Amino acid sequence: MSGNGGSGAQADKHPNDQLGSWFVRSGWSKGELARQVNRRARQLGAHHISTDTSRVRRWLDGEQPREPIPRILSELFSERFGCVVAVEELGLRSAHQSPSVSGVDLPWAGPQTVTLISEFSRSDLMLARRGFLGTSLALAAGPALVEPMQRWLVPTPAGAAPAPAAAEADRSGPRRSTKLSDPELELLESTTVMFRQWDAQCGGGLRRKAVVGQLHEVTDLLQEPQPEPIARRLFGVAAELAELAGWMSYDVGLQPTAQKYFVLALHAAKEAGDKPLGSYILSGMSRQMIHVGRPDDALELLHLAQYGSRDCSTARTQAMLYAMEARAYANMGQPNKCHRAVRMAQDAFADATPADGDPDWIRFFSEAELHAENAHSYRDLAYVAGRSHTYTSLAKPEMERAVELFGQDEEHQRSYALNLIGLATVHLLEREPEQSAAMAEKALVVAKRVRSERVNTRLRKTVDNAARDYADVPAIAHLSDQLALQLPDSVEAAQAV
Numbered sequence: 001m002s003g004n005g006g007s008g009a010q011a012d013k014h015p016n017d018q019l020g021s022w023f024v025r026s027g028w029s030k031g032e033l034a035r036q037v038n039r040r041a042r043q044l045g046a047h048h049i050s051t052d053t054s055r056v057r058r059w060l061d062g063e064q065p066r067e068p069i070p071r072i073l074s075e076l077f078s079e080r081f082g083c084v085v086a087v088e089e090l091g092l093r094s095a096h097q098s099p100s101v102s103g104v105d106l107p108w109a110g111p112q113t114v115t116l117i118s119e120f121s122r123s124d125l126m127l128a129r130r131g132f133l134g135t136s137l138a139l140a141a142g143p144a145l146v147e148p149m150q151r152w153l154v155p156t157p158a159g160a161a162p163a164p165a166a167a168e169a170d171r172s173g174p175r176r177s178t179k180l181s182d183p184e185l186e187l188l189e190s191t192t193v194m195f196r197q198w199d200a201q202c203g204g205g206l207r208r209k210a211v212v213g214q215l216h217e218v219t220d221l222l223q224e225p226q227p228e229p230i231a232r233r234l235f236g237v238a239a240e241l242a243e244l245a246g247w248m249s250y251d252v253g254l255q256p257t258a259q260k261y262f263v264l265a266l267h268a269a270k271e272a273g274d275k276p277l278g279s280y281i282l283s284g285m286s287r288q289m290i291h292v293g294r295p296d297d298a299l300e301l302l303h304l305a306q307y308g309s310r311d312c313s314t315a316r317t318q319a320m321l322y323a324m325e326a327r328a329y330a331n332m333g334q335p336n337k338c339h340r341a342v343r344m345a346q347d348a349f350a351d352a353t354p355a356d357g358d359p360d361w362i363r364f365f366s367e368a369e370l371h372a373e374n375a376h377s378y379r380d381l382a383y384v385a386g387r388s389h390t391y392t393s394l395a396k397p398e399m400e401r402a403v404e405l406f407g408q409d410e411e412h413q414r415s416y417a418l419n420l421i422g423l424a425t426v427h428l429l430e431r432e433p434e435q436s437a438a439m440a441e442k443a444l445v446v447a448k449r450v451r452s453e454r455v456n457t458r459l460r461k462t463v464d465n466a467a468r469d470y471a472d473v474p475a476i477a478h479l480s481d482q483l484a485l486q487l488p489d490s491v492e493a494a495q496a497v
Contacts, residue, residue, distance in 0.1 A: 018091030140259060195214070306318075314358050326339075329341055424440040
C-alpha cells in the first residue's frame with residue numbers, strides 16, 4: 001500500500017473531519033485532488049506515489065497517509081485558500097512532529113532546526129508572492145517571546161556536535177556521497193555577503209525571495225551527512241541567511257515573518273556555536289521590538305545578547321549592542337541610562353581595530369551608523385519628553401554627521417535615506433519646516449531607488465506630520481505634492497517581495 005501513500009493502519013479509524021472540511025470548501029472532486037497529488041509528487045521526484053479516488057476516500061475516512069502525502073496536501077490546500085494550511089490543520093501527522101508554523105517556542109536541536117527552516121522557507125517561497133504568509137502569523141511579544149529566547153544561553157552538552165538532520169522518509173532523490181569542499185563552502189559564504197550588500201544598496205524588497213531560496217537550498221545540504229566542521233559552517237551560513245531574510249522581511253513590513261526568521265536564525269547560530277552572530281540576531285529582534293512599540297522587550301533581548309556574547313564579541317559588536325541599548329532606554333523614557341549607553345557605545349567603538357577580525361555581518365556598523373544610532377536615541381528621547389529642545393540639540397549634530405558620512409557611501413543607500421528622514425524629523429522638532437522639507441526632498445530621491453517599505457512609510461509619516469503643522473509653508477506644500485506624484489500610495493508589502 002505504500003505506493004499509494006497509505007499508512008496501512010486500519011484499526012480505530014475515525015473520519016478525518018478536519019481534512020473533510022478543507023476538502024468540501026475547496027470545491028475539488030476526489031478524482032481532481034488525486035490527480036493534483038500525483039502531479040505534485042512527480043514534481044518532487046516521488047514517482048512511487050499513485051493516488052486514486054478510493055485512496056482519497058480512505059484519507060477522508062481517517063487513514064493517515066505516509067510522507068510526502070501530508071506535505072503535498074498542505075501545499076495544495078495552502079495554494080487553494082491563499083493561507084498556510086499546516087499538516088496538523090488537516091488532521092494529518094507529518095514524519096516530523098514540529099511546532100506550529102506561527103510559534104517561536106521551538107526545539108533547540110539541530111535536526112529540528114533544519115526541518116523548521118526548510119518548512120518555513122518553503123511556505124514563504126510558495127505563498128509570499130501573494131503576501132499571505134505574513135498575515136497567517138502572529139507577532140510574539142513579552143514573556144512568550146523572551147522566555148524561549150533565554151534558552152539560547154543554555155550550554156550545549158559537552159561533546160555534542162550539530163547533527164545534520166536525518167533524511168526525511170520521503171526523500172527519493174540520490175544521496176550525496178561526498179562532503180562539501182572548501183571552495184563550495186566559501187562560495188556559499190561569499191554569496192551571503194553579496195546578498196547583504198544588495199540589501200544595503202537596494203532595500204529588502206528586491207532580493208528577499210532570492211535569499212529565502214538560497215536558505216532553503218542550504219537546509220537541503222544540512223539534511224545530508226556532513227563532517228562536524230562542515231556542518232557547523234553550514235549552520236553558520238543558514239543563520240546568516242535566515243537573519244538576512246528576517247531583516248528584509250522587516251524592511252518590507254512583514255513583521256511576523258521577520259520575527260520567525262530571526263528566531264530560526266538564532267537556533268541555527270546556536271548549532272553553529274557562533275555566540276557573536278547570535279547576539280547580532282538578537283539585536284535585530286530588539287530593533288523590531290522598538291519598531292512595534294515594545295522597548296521593554298527590546299531591552300531584555302539586548303541584555304540576553306550582551307550576556308551571551310560577553311566573552312567573545314569584538315569591540316564593534318559590543319558598540320552596536322550598547323547603541324541599541326540606548327535606543328531601548330530612550331523609548332522607555334530613561335534619559336540617564338540612555339546617556340550612559342551612548343557613552344559606552346562610543347567608548348567601545350573607539351576600541352575597534354582592523355586587527356579584531358570583525359565578521360562581515362557587523363561591517364555595517366561604521367562611524368556613520370554609530371552617529372545615526374545615537375542621533376535616533378536622542379531624537380526618540382525628545383519625542384518622549386514632549387519635543388524637548390535639550391534632546392533635539394543633542395540629536396541634530398549627530399544626525400548631521402551621519403547624513404554627511406552616508407552621503408559619501410554608495411553601498412548603504414537605505415541608511416542614507418533613513419537618516420535624511422531622521423534629520424527632517426529633527427528639524428520639525430526644532431520648528432524648522434523649510435530645512436525639514438529640504439532633507440525630506442533629498443530622501444525622496446533616494447527612496448525611489450530603494451525598495452524599502454520602511455523608508456517609504458517613514459517618509460510619508462514625516463511629510464504628513466509636516467503638512468499637519470506647517471500646511472501654510474510653501475516648501476512643505478511643494479513637498480507634499482512631490483511625494484504624492486513621485487511616491488504614490490504605499491505598495492503592499494506583499495508585492496515588494
